[in-house]
Amino acid sequence: MDKKKKKAIESKGYKVGSVDELLGLNADEMEYIELKLSLSQALTKHRKKSKLTQAQLAKRLKSSQSRVAKMENGDPSVSVDLLIKSLLALGADKNSIAKAII
């Protein structure tokens, strides 16, 4: 399992040591986490396309570099709201956000 996905799956307090433990999550929880991970990845992509460092993006968002890092890594403490607001701030529109989560 790749590192980012593992961390994202640890959302909601689930500790994933191996693929088998994924069985502890129900389908809805999995879908929610995957959706969040998709947005995280979209954020990294948009930031890099804009040639910004995490610190520069943080400033634009009036946030901090550490929170941007958490956003991009699917940290459980990050909400979908924050991911969406950040994507919009980077110029993503509804269409591209929708495309990201499919």
Place this chain on the structure above:
Amino acid sequence: MDKKKKKAIESKGYKVGSVDELLGLNADEMEYIELKLSLSQALTKHRKKSKLTQAQLAKRLKSSQSRVAKMENGDPSVSVDLLIKSLLALGADKNSIAKAII
């Protein structure tokens, strides 16, 4: 301006008395609110398709009828996270969620 949209736009503390006051919101804020409103509407649609009352859906979500009402009306106190989790609980998949926000 229709009632639901007006309430949704009042998210984040904005008080909208007329269309003109919308000028106080920037493009990103508008897009975020519209996206949230789209999810709200999708939730109502899915609930009705499932022939559930707000109270019945609330029970399934381990939430309350009043919160479901707030979700469906774009109340500022409702997060996108909660809307998405609720849609997933109603059987919506990533695709239909994505379609809803376009």
Place this chain on the structure above:
DNA sequence: TGACAATATGTCAGATCTGACATAATATAA
């Protein structure tokens, strides 16, 4: 290698969101 830039991780006080409750408003049927 070392120096510097960029990213990642851990923590926490304050801000925001949540479920729950009471109650008001609206719909539906007799």
Place this chain on the structure above:
DNA sequence: TTATATTATGTCAGATCTGACATATTGTCA
């Protein structure tokens, strides 16, 4: 109409998220 079901609104304590900070880790280039 009146009852009853459903939906909407207001409030609040507890739960969760956030920005900020310190610090660790990783990347890059000379």
